Amino acid sequence: MEKLVIIGAGFAGLRLARALKNKGLEIWLIDKNNYHQFPPLLYQVATSGIEPSSIAFPLRKIFQSKKNIHIRCGEVDGIDTESKTVNTSVGSIKYDYLVIATGATTNFFGNNLIEQHAMPMKSVSEALYVRNKILQNFENALISEDETRKALLNIVVVGGGPTGVEISGALAEMKKHILPKDYPEIDFKSMNIYLVEAGQKTLAAFSEKSSVKSKEYLEKLGVVVHTGTQVVSYDGTEAELSTGKKILTKNLIWAAGIKGNTLAGLPPTTIARGNRITVNRFNQVTGFDDVFAIGDIAFMTTDKYPNGHPQVATVANMQADTLSKNIMHLLEGKPMTPFEYKDRGSMATVGRGLAVVDLPFAKFQGFFAWLFWMFLHLMLILGVKNKLFVFVNWLWNYFTFDQSLRLIIKPSKKD
Amino acid sequence: MEKLVIIGAGFAGLRLARALKNKGLEIWLIDKNNYHQFPPLLYQVATSGIEPSSIAFPLRKIFQSKKNIHIRCGEVDGIDTESKTVNTSVGSIKYDYLVIATGATTNFFGNNLIEQHAMPMKSVSEALYVRNKILQNFENALISEDETRKALLNIVVVGGGPTGVEISGALAEMKKHILPKDYPEIDFKSMNIYLVEAGQKTLAAFSEKSSVKSKEYLEKLGVVVHTGTQVVSYDGTEAELSTGKKILTKNLIWAAGIKGNTLAGLPPTTIARGNRITVNRFNQVTGFDDVFAIGDIAFMTTDKYPNGHPQVATVANMQADTLSKNIMHLLEGKPMTPFEYKDRGSMATVGRGLAVVDLPFAKFQGFFAWLFWMFLHLMLILGVKNKLFVFVNWLWNYFTFDQSLRLIIKPSKKD
Numbered sequence: 068m069e070k071l072v073i074i075g076a077g078f079a080g081l082r083l084a085r086a087l088k089n090k091g092l093e094i095w096l097i098d099k100n101n102y103h104q105f106p107p108l109l110y111q112v113a114t115s116g117i118e119p120s121s122i123a124f125p126l127r128k129i130f131q132s133k134k135n136i137h138i139r140c141g142e143v144d145g146i147d148t149e150s151k152t153v154n155t156s157v158g159s160i161k162y163d164y165l166v167i168a169t170g171a172t173t174n175f176f177g178n179n180l181i182e183q184h185a186m187p188m189k190s191v192s193e194a195l196y197v198r199n200k201i202l203q204n205f206e207n208a209l210i211s212e213d214e215t216r217k218a219l220l221n222i223v224v225v226g227g228g229p230t231g232v233e234i235s236g237a238l239a240e241m242k243k244h245i246l247p248k249d250y251p252e253i254d255f256k257s258m259n260i261y262l263v264e265a266g267q268k269t270l271a272a273f274s275e276k277s278s279v280k281s282k283e284y285l286e287k288l289g290v291v292v293h294t295g296t297q298v299v300s301y302d303g304t305e306a307e308l309s310t311g312k313k314i315l316t317k318n319l320i321w322a323a324g325i326k327g328n329t330l331a332g333l334p335p336t337t338i339a340r341g342n343r344i345t346v347n348r349f350n351q352v353t354g355f356d357d358v359f360a361i362g363d364i365a366f367m368t369t370d371k372y373p374n375g376h377p378q379v380a381t382v383a384n385m386q387a388d389t390l391s392k393n394i395m396h397l398l399e400g401k402p403m404t405p406f407e408y409k410d411r412g413s414m415a416t417v418g419r420g421l422a423v424v425d426l427p428f429a430k431f432q433g434f435f436a437w438l439f440w441m442f443l444h445l446m447l448i449l450g451v452k453n454k455l456f457v458f459v460n461w462l463w464n465y466f467t468f469d470q471s472l473r474l475i476i477k478p479s480k481k482d
Numbered sequence: 483m484e485k486l487v488i489i490g491a492g493f494a495g496l497r498l499a500r501a502l503k504n505k506g507l508e509i510w511l512i513d514k515n516n517y518h519q520f521p522p523l524l525y526q527v528a529t530s531g532i533e534p535s536s537i538a539f540p541l542r543k544i545f546q547s548k549k550n551i552h553i554r555c556g557e558v559d560g561i562d563t564e565s566k567t568v569n570t571s572v573g574s575i576k577y578d579y580l581v582i583a584t585g586a587t588t589n590f591f592g593n594n595l596i597e598q599h600a601m602p603m604k605s606v607s608e609a610l611y612v613r614n615k616i617l618q619n620f621e622n623a624l625i626s627e628d629e630t631r632k633a634l635l636n637i638v639v640v641g642g643g644p645t646g647v648e649i650s651g652a653l654a655e656m657k658k659h660i661l662p663k664d665y666p667e668i669d670f671k672s673m674n675i676y677l678v679e680a681g682q683k684t685l686a687a688f689s690e691k692s693s694v695k696s697k698e699y700l701e702k703l704g705v706v707v708h709t710g711t712q713v714v715s716y717d718g719t720e721a722e723l724s725t726g727k728k729i730l731t732k733n734l735i736w737a738a739g740i741k742g743n744t745l746a747g748l749p750p751t752t753i754a755r756g757n758r759i760t761v762n763r764f765n766q767v768t769g770f771d772d773v774f775a776i777g778d779i780a781f782m783t784t785d786k787y788p789n790g791h792p793q794v795a796t797v798a799n800m801q802a803d804t805l806s807k808n809i810m811h812l813l814e815g816k817p818m819t820p821f822e823y824k825d826r827g828s829m830a831t832v833g834r835g836l837a838v839v840d841l842p843f844a845k846f847q848g849f850f851a852w853l854f855w856m857f858l859h860l861m862l863i864l865g866v867k868n869k870l871f872v873f874v875n876w877l878w879n880y881f882t883f884d885q886s887l888r889l890i891i892k893p894s895k896k897d
Contacts, residue, residue: 100889101889119891120887127888128888137667192892209554248547471867473542474535476517476607479608479611
């Protein structure tokens with residue numbers, strides 16, 4: 068049996084493994100977690116709206132009783148393309164074909180001070196950390212005064228892409244509907260939520276109308292939006308903006324950029340900008356026939372995308388689909404098909420009834436866009452029970468104006 | 483306004499605060515967590531059956547917008563009955579009346595080695611730790627062999643009370659229905675689940691029939707039950723029993739005893755056995771008019787209960803009810819009513835369709851007992867949404883034979 072090793076069980080890696088699970092291959096799927104996560108809703112975990120388990124799906128459940136699928140939870144130390152081996156914290160694994168689907172992580176652009184104090188939000192664990200930290204800071208605000216209290220309440224979100232827009236909107240709704248009721252002792256007029264974006268607009272990759280609307284929605288919810296502005300420094304208590312403005316805050320969420328999760332063992336020449344791995348139109352890593360990269364980590368240029376494809380779920384899914392067919396073609400000695408991205412559009416939610424949707428054939432904003440956003444995300448979440456739980460949570464939150472999972476669950480002393 | 487300080491938001495403390503919230507008192511409710519937890523279902527969190535959030539309810543949500551209720555999340559360092567002050571990690575709080583409702587914690591009976599390596603299960607955090615640890619050990623078993631693999635798979639539960647019986651039953655069902663599908667690479671015949679109980683029977687506090695049935699059910703599910711046996715030593719890899727038998731296991735759950743969470747500042751003479759605080763029939767701590775203790779921490783003797791009351795939720799709830807009335811009587815200068823416990827019975831679930839119920843007027847076992855157990859626990863869980871989510875999870879698990887929350891969610895690197 069030919070042995071296919073897939074590193075990473077995100078959108079790209081998991082979809083590939085599922086497409087090939089009955090094709091007579093021995094598949095090894097390696098991930099550092101024992102679950103697949105659904106990043107588009109991480110911001111709702113961070114703001115107590117939904118449970119981590121609703122957007123995390125156990126990998127073993129997906130491949131139950133499949134003897135040709137070997138799931139391993141561990142960190143990859145590196146790969147050796149000579150001996151065709153992946154070295155991991157759970158042993159060395161040989162491959163005939165290797166697919167790198169390691170995705171991307173938060174990019175602090177070399178600013179160590181910010182990295183040390185800011186909260187990234189690229190995983191379920193990080194989103195839970197944001198939830199615990201912000202809630203704990205509200206508790207601390209109760210027993211603090213003046214400047215200290217202000218710093219504990221204020222929240223700065225850096226990055227005006229979908230993640231930054233969505234979390235600042237959700238936080239603004241929390242400030243409006245929940246916090247004054249939860250903490251009648253605190254005057255929340257002294258709390259501000261800031262969104263800081265280096266470019267000239269929020270949701271810059273969206274249509275002009277959606278971009279404008281997103282800023283309008285945010286401001287309607289009370290978010291202070293600073294475009295054309297960077298956070299130049301942050302020491303854990305005070306953020307300094309490129310405009311000179313200083314903001315007291317103990318809560319700084321960093322959603323301003325990503326970089327690829329590369330691996331030791333690939334020639335340095337294969338690494339493109341953004342720390343991505345250069346691949347050809349068949350997703351083969353430059354210089355290799357048997358090593359592929361798909362999803363956020365892959366850097367493929369085409370006539371339509373001379374600077375690479377956007378690092379979004381739809382590209383990951385489509386590359387997985389194309390590659391699953393190409394791997395079968397390869398095994399059958401048939402020619403492979405070059406990857407071609409069909410843009411399906413993008414969408415983002417700012418708040419209750421406030422969303423923007425850009426489809427290839429239609430662009431719309433507002434309440435209907437919000438319903439559309441919810442419907443589509445429900446469809447995309449893995450598992451019937453997860454869909455149901457997210458749906459019930461959304462309904463509940465909608466009618467009660469309440470994000471009810473405001474729990475600070477600390478790790479046990481043994482952790 | 484008279485100032486009532488309640489330490490602990492478990493069954494007793496929370497119920498008291500709710501009963502008195504509209505009675506013109508200034509109430510300070512102190513807990514180390516920002517949520518109330520429902521311990522009877524902790525074992526289902528530990529075995530991936532339900533979500534922690536389903537049995538944890540945010541305290542602030544319960545008292546939303548109540549200006550006379552002050553919730554503080556912090557550790558109590560001690561009390562000063564002279565100056566009528568509670569000293570906490572979130573400041574000092576003065577009281578006119580103090581209610582100690584600190585509950586009980588795991589008792590390792592002075593065995594430090596066991597304490598260091600065993601897993602207690604008295605809180606949501608500890609139950610999550612058990613879940614993560616056991617799942618991680620299965621992952622590690624995949625890449626281990628022989629004795630090491632056996633130790634990673636074996637589970638020893640110490641204590642044959644309801645918690646011990648319920649978790650060993652749930653683990654046995656997991657072994658039967660889930661693990662062989664999740665890990666087709668592992669032969670689970672080499673895995674054993676042991677229940678070790680020092681007394682002569684499981685569920686000793688129940689009726690003879692229920693006690694006998696519980697052991698029968700456990701053995702039917704494949705649990706190896708050792709009664710009349712103690713765990714004398716455990717080094718993290720091997721448990722030694724009082725019979726001389728040695729069991730290789732990396733998973734030892736300790737549910738063999740509890741002791742009261744006492745506070746610094748009370749006279750040593752008030753401390754009774756089991757580290758409980760001696761109270762009179764009005765729950766007043768011996769020697770005090772203005773300091774009360776209720777729930778698991780309180781040691782009250784009556785003619786019917788010369789050795790104190792059982793440390794169970796119903797006693798806690800009833801003491802809270804009586805005390806809420808007595809505090810109002812005290813303020814109004816009326817005489818207080820002595821507490822009288824009415825035993826409402828007990829129940830425990832071993833597995834699917836296997837439960838035992840002892841009511842004052844009827845004792846029954848089996849499928850109907852199981853339905854009754856589920857119905858009653860659903861009623862007792864706080865919050866409509868939590869009831870709904872637990873119910874859906876139970877239905878789901880029943881029909882799919884699946885506990886679907888098998889997630890190892892690690893703390894973020896920043897924790």
